[in-house]
Amino acid sequence: MPASVTNFATHFFVLGDPLIYGADASIVLVTLAILFVLTYFKKWGWLWREWLTTVDHKKIGIMYLIAALLMFFRGGVDAILMRTQLVWPGMHFLQSEHYNEIFTTHGTIMILFMAMPFIFAMFNIAVPLQIGARDVAFPYLNAISFWMFFFGAMLLNLSFVIGGSPDAGWVSYPPLAGPEYSIGPGENFYLLALQISGIGSMGTGINFFVTILKMRAPGMTLMRMPLFCWSVLAASILIILAFPALTAALALLLFDRLAGSHFFTMLAGGNPMMYINLFWVWGHPEVYIVVLPAFGIFSEVVATFSRKRTFGYASMVASLMTIVVLSYLVWAHHFFTMGAGPGVNSFFALASMIIGIPTGVKVFNWLFTMYRGRIRMTAPMLWTVGFIPNFVIGGATGVMLASAPTDYQYHNSYFLIAHFHQVLIGGVVYGMLAGMYYWWPKMFGHMLNERWARHAFWWFNIGFYVCFMPQYLVGLMGMTRRIYDYPGDMGWNTLNLVSTIGAYMMGIGFILLVLDVVYSIFYGERDKTGDPWDGRTLEWSLPSPAPHYNFARIPIVTARDAWWIMKEARRGDLTDVSTTEGVESVRVTQSKQTAPQSLKQSGPLQPIHMPKDSGRPFVLSVCFFIFGWGLVFQWYWMAIPGFLGILASLLARSFEKETSYHIPVEEIEKTEAAYGRL
Amino acid sequence: MNKPFWTKWRHLMFVLLVPLVTSGCGERYLVLNPAGPVARIEQRLIILTIVMVLIVVIPVIILTAVIVARYRDRPDRTAPYMPEWSESKVLEVVWWGIPIVIIGIIGTFTVRDTFRLVKPQLPEAPLTIQVTSLNWKWLFQYPDQNIATVNYCKIPTNRPVEFVLTSDAPMNSFWVPQLGGQEYTMPGMAMRLWLQADKPGVYFGHGANFTGKGYAKMAFDVVATDAQGFDQWTKQVKASAPPLTKQGYKNLTTKQDIVGKQEFSSFPPGMFEADIRINGGMYMKHQLKEATD
Amino acid sequence: MTVAEHHLHEWEEDHDLPLEYSTEEGGLKIFGFWVFLVTDMLLFACVFSTYAVLFRHTNYGPTPVGIFDVKGFTAETLILLTSSFTSGLGTLFMRRGQKGALIGWVLVTIVLGLSFIGLELSEFIADVQNGATMQRSAFLSAFFTLVGMHGCHVTFGIFWMTSVLIQVAVRGINTVTAPKVFIVGLYWHFLDVVWVFIFTVVYLIGELT
Ligand code: HEM
Ligand SMILES: [Cu+2]
Numbered sequence A: 001m002p003a004s005v006t007n008f009a010t011h012f013f014v015l016g017d018p019l020i021y022g023a024d025a026s027i028v029l030v031t032l033a034i035l036f037v038l039t040y041f042k043k044w045g046w047l048w049r050e051w052l053t054t055v056d057h058k059k060i061g062i063m064y065l066i067a068a069l070l071m072f073f074r075g076g077v078d079a080i081l082m083r084t085q086l087v088w089p090g091m092h093f094l095q096s097e098h099y100n101e102i103f104t105t106h107g108t109i110m111i112l113f114m115a116m117p118f119i120f121a122m123f124n125i126a127v128p129l130q131i132g133a134r135d136v137a138f139p140y141l142n143a144i145s146f147w148m149f150f151f152g153a154m155l156l157n158l159s160f161v162i163g164g165s166p167d168a169g170w171v172s173y174p175p176l177a178g179p180e181y182s183i184g185p186g187e188n189f190y191l192l193a194l195q196i197s198g199i200g201s202m203g204t205g206i207n208f209f210v211t212i213l214k215m216r217a218p219g220m221t222l223m224r225m226p227l228f229c230w231s232v233l234a235a236s237i238l239i240i241l242a243f244p245a246l247t248a249a250l251a252l253l254l255f256d257r258l259a260g261s262h263f264f265t266m267l268a269g270g271n272p273m274m275y276i277n278l279f280w281v282w283g284h285p286e287v288y289i290v291v292l293p294a295f296g297i298f299s300e301v302v303a304t305f306s307r308k309r310t311f312g313y314a315s316m317v318a319s320l321m322t323i324v325v326l327s328y329l330v331w332a333h334h335f336f337t338m339g340a341g342p343g344v345n346s347f348f349a350l351a352s353m354i355i356g357i358p359t360g361v362k363v364f365n366w367l368f369t370m371y372r373g374r375i376r377m378t379a380p381m382l383w384t385v386g387f388i389p390n391f392v393i394g395g396a397t398g399v400m401l402a403s404a405p406t407d408y409q410y411h412n413s414y415f416l417i418a419h420f421h422q423v424l425i426g427g428v429v430y431g432m433l434a435g436m437y438y439w440w441p442k443m444f445g446h447m448l449n450e451r452w453a454r455h456a457f458w459w460f461n462i463g464f465y466v467c468f469m470p471q472y473l474v475g476l477m478g479m480t481r482r483i484y485d486y487p488g489d490m491g492w493n494t495l496n497l498v499s500t501i502g503a504y505m506m507g508i509g510f511i512l513l514v515l516d517v518v519y520s521i522f523y524g525e526r527d528k529t530g531d532p533w534d535g536r537t538l539e540w541s542l543p544s545p546a547p548h549y550n551f552a553r554i555p556i557v558t559a560r561d562a563w564w565i566m567k568e569a570r571r572g573d574l575t576d577v578s579t580t581e582g583v584e585s586v587r588v589t590q591s592k593q594t595a596p597q598s599l600k601q602s603g604p605l606q607p608i609h610m611p612k613d614s615g616r617p618f619v620l621s622v623c624f625f626i627f628g629w630g631l632v633f634q635w636y637w638m639a640i641p642g643f644l645g646i647l648a649s650l651l652a653r654s655f656e657k658e659t660s661y662h663i664p665v666e667e668i669e670k671t672e673a674a675y676g677r678l
Numbered sequence B: 001m002n003k004p005f006w007t008k009w010r011h012l013m014f015v016l017l018v019p020l021v022t023s024g025c026g027e028r029y030l031v032l033n034p035a036g037p038v039a040r041i042e043q044r045l046i047i048l049t050i051v052m053v054l055i056v057v058i059p060v061i062i063l064t065a066v067i068v069a070r071y072r073d074r075p076d077r078t079a080p081y082m083p084e085w086s087e088s089k090v091l092e093v094v095w096w097g098i099p100i101v102i103i104g105i106i107g108t109f110t111v112r113d114t115f116r117l118v119k120p121q122l123p124e125a126p127l128t129i130q131v132t133s134l135n136w137k138w139l140f141q142y143p144d145q146n147i148a149t150v151n152y153c154k155i156p157t158n159r160p161v162e163f164v165l166t167s168d169a170p171m172n173s174f175w176v177p178q179l180g181g182q183e184y185t186m187p188g189m190a191m192r193l194w195l196q197a198d199k200p201g202v203y204f205g206h207g208a209n210f211t212g213k214g215y216a217k218m219a220f221d222v223v224a225t226d227a228q229g230f231d232q233w234t235k236q237v238k239a240s241a242p243p244l245t246k247q248g249y250k251n252l253t254t255k256q257d258i259v260g261k262q263e264f265s266s267f268p269p270g271m272f273e274a275d276i277r278i279n280g281g282m283y284m285k286h287q288l289k290e291a292t293d
Numbered sequence C: 001m002t003v004a005e006h007h008l009h010e011w012e013e014d015h016d017l018p019l020e021y022s023t024e025e026g027g028l029k030i031f032g033f034w035v036f037l038v039t040d041m042l043l044f045a046c047v048f049s050t051y052a053v054l055f056r057h058t059n060y061g062p063t064p065v066g067i068f069d070v071k072g073f074t075a076e077t078l079i080l081l082t083s084s085f086t087s088g089l090g091t092l093f094m095r096r097g098q099k100g101a102l103i104g105w106v107l108v109t110i111v112l113g114l115s116f117i118g119l120e121l122s123e124f125i126a127d128v129q130n131g132a133t134m135q136r137s138a139f140l141s142a143f144f145t146l147v148g149m150h151g152c153h154v155t156f157g158i159f160w161m162t163s164v165l166i167q168v169a170v171r172g173i174n175t176v177t178a179p180k181v182f183i184v185g186l187y188w189h190f191l192d193v194v195w196v197f198i199f200t201v202v203y204l205i206g207e208l209t
Helices: A003-012 A018-040 A044-052 A057-085 A096-131 A139-158 A186-214 A227-259 A272-306 A313-326 A331-338 A342-370 A379-402 A404-410 A414-444 A450-476 A493-523 A562-571 A616-632 A636-655 A665-674 B005-025 B037-070 B089-116 B227-240 B246-254 B271-278 B285-292 C003-008 C024-054 C070-096 C099-129 C138-171 C177-208
Strands: A608-611 A660-663 B127-134 B137-142 B147-150 B152-156 B161-167 B172-176 B180-185 B191-195 B201-207 B219-225 B262-264
Touching: A018 A044, A044 A057, A057 A096, A057 A139, A057 A414, A057 A493, A096 A139, A096 A186, A096 A227, A096 A272, A096 A414, A139 A186, A139 A616, A186 A227, A186 A616, A186 C024, A227 A272, A227 A313, A227 C024, A227 C138, A272 A313, A272 A331, A272 A342, A272 A379, A272 A414, A272 C024, A313 A342, A331 A342, A331 A404, A331 B180, A342 A379, A342 A404, A342 B037, A342 B089, A379 A404, A379 A414, A379 A450, A379 B037, A379 B089, A404 A414, A404 B037, A404 B089, A404 B180, A414 A450, A414 A493, A450 A493, A616 A636, A636 C138, B037 B089, B037 B180, B037 B191, B127 B152, B127 B172, B127 B180, B127 B271, B137 B246, B147 B152, B147 B227, B152 B227, B161 B172, B161 B180, B161 B271, B180 B191, B219 B227, B227 B262, C024 C138, C024 C177, C070 C099, C070 C138, C070 C177, C099 C138, C099 C177, C138 C177
Parallel strands: B127 B161, B152 B219
Antiparallel strands: A608 A660, B127 B137, B137 B147, B147 B262, B161 B191, B172 B180, B172 B201, B201 B219
């Protein structure tokens, strides 16, 4: 082989490590298997028509969910690899370089390619149904958002086997991540993958902000919205106001790397601290972007499975909004030890602690929603109840970290690692799993098995404590984060061993969860009523899975917990509620006589206006992928056509004439009749 | 799930929280075993915050267990069910109030100590040590003694030490848990960290901010001896160690490697300041002043 | 119309509102675009603050006073301000349903936009020829990025306006094209506002210090 070819190959393909050859082999095998299955069962057309071109929020939600679970798996494998390396000092399982790549991709994937799509899955699945809408405000943009996320994630994942992964940490601070110290395409992968998927996230933020403000069913005032929608509104505001800072930080660092500019370099006047500020101006709101929707899910789950109205609804809303405001005022707590004066540190310390107040209030309100309720310990509730002690401890250590002088001792140590895993796993992951179990029947028309779910939960939950509680301790013993090896004489060994055992237990929990899904696809109880949990909000008024237009007739909302009220009205149970504290008077106006019992009773149906499917979001995102790939390797012959492709896709959309169509009444009647709802 | 739910939790919490609270006893917990005034202030604040947050954490966890146990939907349950009960001004005031009070207390002490730790009152002239983090080693320069060391430094006990921190590589963080919290070492900047050791000993230090391949091996020792021992040591280094030349420094910075402990009997004057200037300090007048005065 | 009725007839036109707002879709798009502008504004804000941090970091190279050309940037400013006005006229005639006037004013706007870009490019080229490149110093990196980012926005706006113009010419002013005209107009005004900031923060302050 000519030298130039081998030279190219060694840079392009990551060579010389069995782990990576293993990854290569498994990627090739999985790809071949997928291609084979699709071809053998003649599913290409189906894939294109039903999924790649869909603009239906329910299907997009499902795709986000699948992607999030896959990424959870990938990130989880990373975690297991790291914990295996750390099980004892002096391990030779991973070399330093690989450990560094793995913790970098682990963090990046978990936050941006697991937590983000997971919350977007929940946004998409639940929000339009809960507010009584037929889709989001911009269905086409919604599809673009998904595919941008998807191809961004692909870009980052491929870096492991092609070109080399980024290895400067998920925060990617220059100068380490700059051109002087990170040579090769790894960091470019990070920057472009995040940039591309970030555009998608921004689209989602705008989309759901507008959807919630403008598309609510008649009568659904903001203060009658389900709390999940409130949390999505809050998260969307955060996305809109925070993501531009990430876009800027990434773009400027990319210029440093590709164009030789000097924003964050050490020489020629660059200032790395500017990056760190921009990053955390996004970064702190980001952690709330992922956790607020989880809060929303807990609120839904707690009310449903306690069969009780949410306690302190107004407080819940107020605390969400307080958190939104405060989360912009705390970013510098990620670098108390970077030399700011005591005044500045005091300000950011106090602001950070104050966030603990509304968060604490929410916990009390959840508890008192359960109080005097009738609690059913189903899978979603299990994750919710598991979340409470977990998050309380995580929040408490958050307050401890926020106390600036003490943070000088916790910062960059395993104490910090334990804190943010406790809030991110105990908060976000538990929340998303609760949401997944809760809305699964709505998405797929069958329930997940409860027995498997309990096993999965207990393995995961106990594993969590076994894994992370020792990390608080080892942090106080002085162990710093991001080290692939540690001295054996510091007393850290046993705690690390225990922590690794916990990680494996969580791994088992995850496998059980996947098995639950597989088992339930075949044997899960079918949901024929559309309301398996005896729910309170409008999504449960629809059949499972919901027809693609969602509502044959847009419901008219008269109170909070709209579906619960409708059910009560149908049963004729609404006679004495006017005497109960805090119930809106409108509710009394509905009675058994006026409450419609079926679709036909409430008048003739109308044709439904729906957006058309389109393959262009997919094509556009492929162009972004090509463009990004070209930039990663600085192959401009590839980047430029990619860029032109992007422009062409945008232009084609602009000139498109028919972007929507009407579903005729007969078709609606047929669909509804099939559900037995006419 | 047949056992009452909360017994499991109680058990778990007990196992997990008790070691956390009582861990101060073990001397392995460096952060909780201060050997100097700075670390001691931090340790006291740590204990205060732990106690304060536990005042909320423990009751909330117990409350969770009790509520879940009492209000489970069981055939034999006797607890009341009030599906419409969803508001109570009194209760809400209580739990907006509790965290406000707790945070108020922690906040007050936090602010007090934040200001307290900026710069100590100095009964005597401090010892100045200029610290540079490199890939992947620590360089310590003693401007008054004109000696330098790599990957360890010696300090006299009971005398404040002023560490002036910078980096001639990606930013790192200088952390000696038993003497006090960390501070970033950043290119182009001169940051101050005041520490002091009360008793002789070898204190574990480690870089705390990731800087690449060799980062995990960036441990260093801070060795505290009495003043006499310190003087002896400086003399010995001056007498026996080779000088650090410009070329020697260049080797330290550009060879990205891990080295053992080293000593130098002298170093080129103004090297530390020049580094800071060229790495961006020239745009931050106060940084330069900090570095030189 | 009550809220309920409004939703039942969501795809029908509402004649009390200006044309671009008369369909639900049009209204949503315009609202959504406003939100997008907020994000774009914040993106500029981040780059502005980076510029503010770095503009003294000249690395012994060219300084603001050294490279800014007073005549050039004054002309650019005047041209862009005028173009904002003409694009506003375009929207006005769109509402009146006067297709010819709309097309005319949008054309004028495009021409003004092109001359703005031409001036900016020649300024950049002159800078580069004088050794003031993006790689020279942090100040120049920030300068070219901030001003160049605005320039890219303007360029994109020109292409976009052209595409909308063609659509109006071929399909006339209707409920689909009207929101497009309105939105591209908003975008153009937004770029004007950003330029006012660039003019002040970069050029005026640069000349004065
Ligand atoms: C009571 C509320 C909270 C407070 C007061 C708090 C405080 C803090 C502080 C002060 C730090 C910086 C510590 C350091 O770097 O030394 C931190 C780090 C972090 N927190 Fe929290 N936090 C809270 C809740 C959360 C939540 C809800 C999440 C996510 C869902 C979260 C995720 C993180 C992450 C990811 C980091 C570390 C980032 C990194 O350095 O890689 N925190 N927190
Ligand atoms: Cu934060």
